[in-house]
Amino acid sequence: MTDFIGHGEKEIKERILNPGEAKNKIKNLVSVEISGRIARECIDLGYGFFTPLEGFMKKADVDSVCKKMSLADGTIWPIPIVFDISSQEVSEKGIRVGDVILLTRMGNPLAVLEVEEIFTYDKDEMAQAVLGTIDAKHPGVRMIGRMQDTFIGGKVTLVNEPQFNPPFDRFFYTPRQLREEFKKRGWVRIVAHQTRNVPHTGHEWLMKGAWFCAHGEAPVIGDKDEIKLGTGVLVNCIIGPKRTGDYIDEAIVLAHQALHEGRYFRDDVHMVSITCWDMRYAGPKEAIFHAILRTNLGCTHHMFGRDHAGVGDYYGTYDAHRIFDQLPPGSLNIKPVRVLEWWYCPLCGEVTYSGLCGHTKERQKFSGTLIRSIIKDGVKPTRIIMRPEVFDVVMECAERYGFGSPFCTEEYLAKRGPVFVVPPLD
């Protein structure tokens, strides 16, 4: 049991019915078709990614999260996880407290929701509290603004497991599966790398630097060619809604795997995985959420770089570092690894750490925009900027999945294959 303790010292429990039970359970239930975000969050709740949450929040939890950054019981939690629905649908379908409703995605059963509370909450208040702004240019504000006017709180149980499609299927692990995988690999320390990007060497060195920090004073086990390190990097790609100009999901996941297969990381220190989550771009508060999420995945450390989960200039460059100092000691079971950026220095002749290199006039900063510009021009970057295997995979993904582009286009967004499907419940 101790292998499966997650955030808040609570056991990670999967809330999934077997097919036989599920078929009986859903008979005659009122059904509600859910959005992509709610479907992803049902999956996260069902598998325990959001431990200790067992379902969508009730008003006391939402209020406490907004005002105190903790659940009503005091457990640290920075972002409301809510089920929104229109009051009209509640009324038309006669949904009442005490009911169990069936949640469907693309017409197929995904989960059941126990209706424990039906409530309203001021969306501007929620946005201001979580995101620090109600500016409609902030994507998190827009997401909250798009929510319906009513919320239902209650436990969620999956009645039908999603099927992940290639190439994502080999990278999807539930929290319990990941912990078993870490155990199999002999990893004692695991540092999470959160990403929505194709990796350039600046990212590669962020991961390597974070590995050094996490490994720290840990002993070397074995000798000569049999050295075991017991520390690993978990690349956890966030899969959620996309906007035009973003890298396509397939390129992100497979480009990270290309670093592995190109042996820029040893097999026994690096693995790639995915998690479904709709980014709120909440900057520092999202950093805490990511720490909680990766605690539940079994990570012991989490790397945070500059402007983590930020957008525009709503947050200070290192606000996501500093927020961890405001938490009560012992409130998280994961250590933040707080790092500055890596840059290319022509005098050092290498990608180097901005906290160490003194050639501030000569340094050449990585910029995501600049790298995208190079790729968009179809120009192969030098290997000190992007590994050739990574570039090749990105361009292959453009042809295979991206309708000719490694970036999301209107065509990709309209025609892309789904990351997962909810099959019919036979």
Add this chain to the structure above:
Amino acid sequence: MAETYPINIWINEERFEKLKAANLADMAVDRLGGMKVIQVQCTEKQKDKILKLFPMAKFDTATTKSIELLPREVKDKIFDITLKLKSIGPEVMDEFLKSLD
């Protein structure tokens, strides 16, 4: 002199050969880790017009202060005009914008 804003055109072997053939290889400068680039300059007015015409493009205010993410075909056309005019000044963008009228 009024401020100008660059469009980065990244130089691969094919583009570099064309620059060399036009005796313009010196226009290419090292920008990032040995990557070569030519920087075609836009005036403020040209910058605003380009961003309006190509909404997928972005003015990178944070790090590079350059206009990025223009489609490859657009960059190819700007590059050809650069070769023709043997310049990376705002007159290149004047001719490019005129060609769209």
